[in-house]
Amino acid sequence: MQNKKNTSIIIADDHPMLLKGLNEELVSNNYKVVGQATNGSEALELILKRAPTLAILDIDMPLLSGFEVIKIAKEKNILTKFIIQSFHGESEYILQAKSLNIQGYLLKEDSFNEIERCITAVLNNKNYYSVSLGNSLLLYVTEELQHLKLLSPSESTILKLIAQQQSTNTIAINLSVSLRTVEKHRSNIINKLNLKGEANALTSWAIYNKDIISSL
Incomplete structure (x- = not known):
């Protein structure tokens, strides 16, 4: 030192x-x-x-x-x-x-x-x-980060747009891809982040964690 x-x-x-x-x-x-x-x-x-x-x-x-x-x-x-x-x-x-x-x-x-x-x-x-x-909190955070690191570049891009409250249709138009492609990416993101619950769980999570997502 x-x-x-x-x-x-x-x-x-x-x-x-x-x-x-x-x-x-x-x-x-x-x-x-x-x-x-x-x-x-x-x-x-x-x-x-x-x-x-x-x-x-x-x-x-x-x-x-x-x-x-x-x-x-x-x-x-x-x-x-x-x-x-x-x-x-x-x-x-x-x-x-x-x-x-x-x-x-x-x-x-x-x-x-x-x-x-x-x-x-x-x-x-x-x-x-x-x-x-506390160790339990730090362990939880470490696991969350590991989940985020599993995302592909395309999934990270889409997650950032979801955090900006863009709809699936708007994301598809902005990225010049099909709705089906965006929906597939959304499904992959949900699985990789281990998100469960209501249909808008991913959107709610992304908006809540938008500052973290922006640093990806």
Whole structure:
């Protein structure tokens, strides 16, 4: 692991007191905080300008979410490593983090000792998700991701269009394929995702998970 003082960190949170507290903890433990932001746009600008070793971001921020910041930064080939720190511990947030290959995920209730363990792991190219999340949740999310990885490129494209609430007929027209082809792909997607229940189960699932699907 590299020296703490050589580890440049940018932190972002729209709660001033939480931002201040995290900054004080990091500085008092000899980390080098090179920038702070209170919204996603500001965080992205700092990351692109300073290219820090690490960025610790909240999810829910004005202008751009933490996930959006990370996605854009990765598309620009920024080498910064990312940790999410959030109040959200629900599966859909963890699934989205893992789909973006975010190495660290912490809950804001975690102690600084756990934050430091996460930092250490991420800087050593390891994943670290808060122990508060529990193994069963992480296992469920991992299985969901494995299901998504089973989709073919055509199925992924159709799933994205379903998430945009496009009908089977509209998808067929937009992709210049037959209705039967789209229906066959829908059936394959349902089977691969292990979706059961009512007829619109796939549409409901896709709309609910549209942020995750957009990263496929």
